[in-house]
Amino acid sequence: MSIFVNDEEKIFHLQTKNTSYIMKVAKGKYLAHVYWGDRLNKNPDTDNALLLRNLGFSANTELEDRSYSLDYVCQEYPTGCDTDFRIPAISAEFKDGSRVVSLIYEGYEILKGKPKLKGLPAVYVENENEADTINITLRDNVKNIRVVLSYTAYNEWDAITRSVKVINDSSEEVILNKVISASVDFEDSDYDFLELSGAWGRERHIERTPLRSGVQQIESRRGASSHQLNPFFAIMDKDASETHGRVYGFNLVYSGNFVAGVEVDQIFKSRAYIGINDYDFSWILEPSEEFQAPEAVMVFSNEGLGEMSRIYHKLYRTRLVRGRYRDEARPILANNWEATYFDFDEEKIAGLAKEAASLGIELLVLDDGWFGRRNSDNCSLGDWYVNKDKLPSGIQGLAKRVNEAGIKFGLWFEPEMVSPDSDLYREHPDWCIHVPGRTRTECRAQLTLDLSRSEVCDYIVKAVSHVLDSANIEYVKWDMNRHMTNLGSAGLDCRRQKEMAHRYMLGLYRVLEEIVSSHPHILFESCSGGGGRFDAGMLYYMPQTWTSDDTDAVERLYIQYGTSIVYPVSAMGAHVSAVPNHQSGRVMDLKIRGDVAMSGNFGYELDLMKFTDEEKEIVRSQVSQYKELRKFIQSADMYRLKSPFMGNETAWMFISQDKRDIFAAYFRINAVVNPGITRLKLTGLEKDGLYRIEGDEKTYTGGELMNIGLVIDMWGDYQSKTFRIKRVM
Numbered sequence: 001m002s003i004f005v006n007d008e009e010k011i012f013h014l015q016t017k018n019t020s021y022i023m024k025v026a027k028g029k030y031l032a033h034v035y036w037g038d039r040l041n042k043n044p045d046t047d048n049a050l051l052l053r054n055l056g057f058s059a060n061t062e063l064e065d066r067s068y069s070l071d072y073v074c075q076e077y078p079t080g081c082d083t084d085f086r087i088p089a090i091s092a093e094f095k096d097g098s099r100v101v102s103l104i105y106e107g108y109e110i111l112k113g114k115p116k117l118k119g120l121p122a123v124y125v126e127n128e129n130e131a132d133t134i135n136i137t138l139r140d141n142v143k144n145i146r147v148v149l150s151y152t153a154y155n156e157w158d159a160i161t162r163s164v165k166v167i168n169d170s171s172e173e174v175i176l177n178k179v180i181s182a183s184v185d186f187e188d189s190d191y192d193f194l195e196l197s198g199a200w201g202r203e204r205h206i207e208r209t210p211l212r213s214g215v216q217q218i219e220s221r222r223g224a225s226s227h228q229l230n231p232f233f234a235i236m237d238k239d240a241s242e243t244h245g246r247v248y249g250f251n252l253v254y255s256g257n258f259v260a261g262v263e264v265d266q267i268f269k270s271r272a273y274i275g276i277n278d279y280d281f282s283w284i285l286e287p288s289e290e291f292q293a294p295e296a297v298m299v300f301s302n303e304g305l306g307e308m309s310r311i312y313h314k315l316y317r318t319r320l321v322r323g324r325y326r327d328e329a330r331p332i333l334a335n336n337w338e339a340t341y342f343d344f345d346e347e348k349i350a351g352l353a354k355e356a357a358s359l360g361i362e363l364l365v366l367d368d369g370w371f372g373r374r375n376s377d378n379c380s381l382g383d384w385y386v387n388k389d390k391l392p393s394g395i396q397g398l399a400k401r402v403n404e405a406g407i408k409f410g411l412w413f414e415p416e417m418v419s420p421d422s423d424l425y426r427e428h429p430d431w432c433i434h435v436p437g438r439t440r441t442e443c444r445a446q447l448t449l450d451l452s453r454s455e456v457c458d459y460i461v462k463a464v465s466h467v468l469d470s471a472n473i474e475y476v477k478w479d480m481n482r483h484m485t486n487l488g489s490a491g492l493d494c495r496r497q498k499e500m501a502h503r504y505m506l507g508l509y510r511v512l513e514e515i516v517s518s519h520p521h522i523l524f525e526s527c528s529g530g531g532g533r534f535d536a537g538m539l540y541y542m543p544q545t546w547t548s549d550d551t552d553a554v555e556r557l558y559i560q561y562g563t564s565i566v567y568p569v570s571a572m573g574a575h576v577s578a579v580p581n582h583q584s585g586r587v588m589d590l591k592i593r594g595d596v597a598m599s600g601n602f603g604y605e606l607d608l609m610k611f612t613d614e615e616k617e618i619v620r621s622q623v624s625q626y627k628e629l630r631k632f633i634q635s636a637d638m639y640r641l642k643s644p645f646m647g648n649e650t651a652w653m654f655i656s657q658d659k660r661d662i663f664a665a666y667f668r669i670n671a672v673v674n675p676g677i678t679r680l681k682l683t684g685l686e687k688d689g690l691y692r693i694e695g696d697e698k699t700y701t702g703g704e705l706m707n708i709g710l711v712i713d714m715w716g717d718y719q720s721k722t723f724r725i726k727r728v729m
């Protein structure tokens with residue numbers, strides 16, 4: 001049991017293994033936020049926790065109590081009206097033109113386990129003893145709308161999930177202009193704000209800044225979670241590090257437009273929030289209809305950022321990702337994109353497959369260019385039938401040849417898009433997102449299909465399934481290469497145009513659910529020009545994501561390190577690519593390229609035919625090393641040891657769940673002349689345990705490895721060293 005209610009005082013206390021989250025109904029009506037942090041085994045004095053002072057220029061909800069203003073009260077779901085000037089979680093418009101929403105506590109129910117979210121991705125439970133859920137109902141008594149706040153507390157992991165449902169119990173339509181998934185008020189604001197920002201080819205770089213007065217906000221208005229800002233942030237003690245300090249993480253399980261941030265108010269309290277972006281959003285709720293907002297996953301750690309990440313990793317690895325590849329080892333793949341781009345034919349691909357097999361690689365992926373007349377990125381998206389000029393035996397024949405070489409076959413799709421130069425577009429010109437009378441703005445010579453329309457979704461399910469069912473395809477790369485512009489849907493009434501971006505996501509999730517569940521044997525990898533949709537929403541359907549189009553190993557140190565703040569390495573596609581690297585021009589040894597890629601779902605993306613014999617030997621040994629490592633890396637606890645954002649070195653390590661297997665990787669970007677002795681201090685080991693390092697006869701205690709460390713000796717730029725360590729006693 002993880003939820004305790006004091007019915008008399010109306011206190012709701014959610015407990016996870018190490019944390020407490022406490023709410024109380026104040027004044028008999030307002031759902032106030034009391035506390036979130038280290039676990040309290042007894043309810044605190046809520047009068048003390050909710051102490052108020054008379055605040056100038058803040059109006060009072062209780063006419064007889066001039067100290068009572070919602071502008072002061074820490075709240076669970078603020079409306080921004082009713083005396084609170086801070087950022088609201090919900091805003092609505094009613095038939096009479098009024099916009100005041102006032103939410104009064106009505107009741108609660110507790111459920112064992114965690115119900116599914118209709119039409120939306122969410123973390124789940126495998127049995128109902130893993131978590132408990134409380135639904136707290138608030139109501140606007142004047143306009144008769146009901147807001148149900150759902151909280152799930154996991155027993156074993158320090159994670160609390162939140163989602164919100166708005167139900168129109170009135171007899172008139174209501175327009176929702178904003179429905180945030182989670183809003184949490186803090187008594188203070190003495191924190192840093194950490195976000196993951198970037199661009200195409202430079203995803204999820206860590207930025208950390210102190211909170212300041214006003215709103216500090218991240219968002220996406222691109223119709224995708226985006227390369228630019230990930231739907232995640234943390235607020236943390238100013239001195240919090242990887243290993244110590246309080247950290248509060250917020251992550252949205254959603255792949256579209258989001259908004260998240262923190263407002264620091266006039267008395268230095270802060271309000272953190274995350275949800276669907278209210279930019280260009282509104283939703284008409286007819287009588288008795290409901291609107292379900294996506295899920296937010298909130299994690300508290302008192303042991304720094306590292307522990308917060310490990311909680312997210314474990315939860316996402318085991319209770320977000322689904323299907324057979326949640327637990328099965330992911331195959332080592334070779335992808336032809338950076339090897340051939342559009343310039344391939346059946347012989348070339350079959351040749352690559354043979355070569356891949358001889359190197360121990362287990363899967364050959366045919367990327368973009370196999371369909372329609374697609375010899376460049378100017379045409380044919382939407383025409384999902386094979387280009388027989390390039391592949392005379394079709395996908396079926398090619399898959400057979402790849403299988404005959406002894407490996408699996410995988411295929412690329414970009415189903416959400418249409419090229420203006422395509423049969424699909426010529427047949428259905430109104431199936432794309434557009435505004436009549438305005439230019440259909442293109443990006444990479446393509447338009448976005450309007451997935452808010454069910455017939456478009458049906459077409460995608462049919463077209464993709466047709467190909468998948470026609471051959472032995474065991475892996476799919478699902479790409480998406482532009483952001484939405486000039487939003488408009490020919491399928492929606494003019495008053496509902498602002499629903500389009502969210503309806504698109506609902507359509508996409510429906511399509512993914514149908515395709516993925518009807519092809520359980522296929523390993524799906526999502527991609528959006530690399531990591532443009534690396535989010536928990538996509539991971540619910542596809543267990544891995546192509547982390548970035550930037551395959552340069554040094555660049556990947558930053559990207560993979562930043563990505564690991566929230567997402568597990570089992571979600572990250574990571575490939576060894578050619579030198580000079582196609583994105584940066586940098587030249588590096590196969591060693592560091594392999595070592596970086598091994599901290600993810602390992603693969604190769606270069607012309608395998610160009611390897612020298614010596615390189616082939618290195619590749620064979622990398623492949624066999626990864627086959628041995630992946631068993632635990634893909635399910636291990638990750639400890640970040642040195643951050644590339646702090647200097648020339650990066651290091652991380654993985655410890656298996658039984659704590660006996662360890663893999664540590666150290667990377668140095670630039671050569672350092674006369675460096676003295678460099679040591680890598682490990683962490684997370686048993687102090688008095690005995691460990692043996694592969695290639696070294698001696699044994700070391702955990703204490704020695706953590707406090708004295710491993711000696712690193714290297715020479716030259718772009719160096720790496722890995723350590724395979726086993727606990728022997």
Ligand code: DGJ
Nearest residue numbers: 337367368527529530549
């Ligand atoms: C973008 C992806 O990120 C690349 O890996 C590749 O699949 C191209 N699209 C193909 O167009």
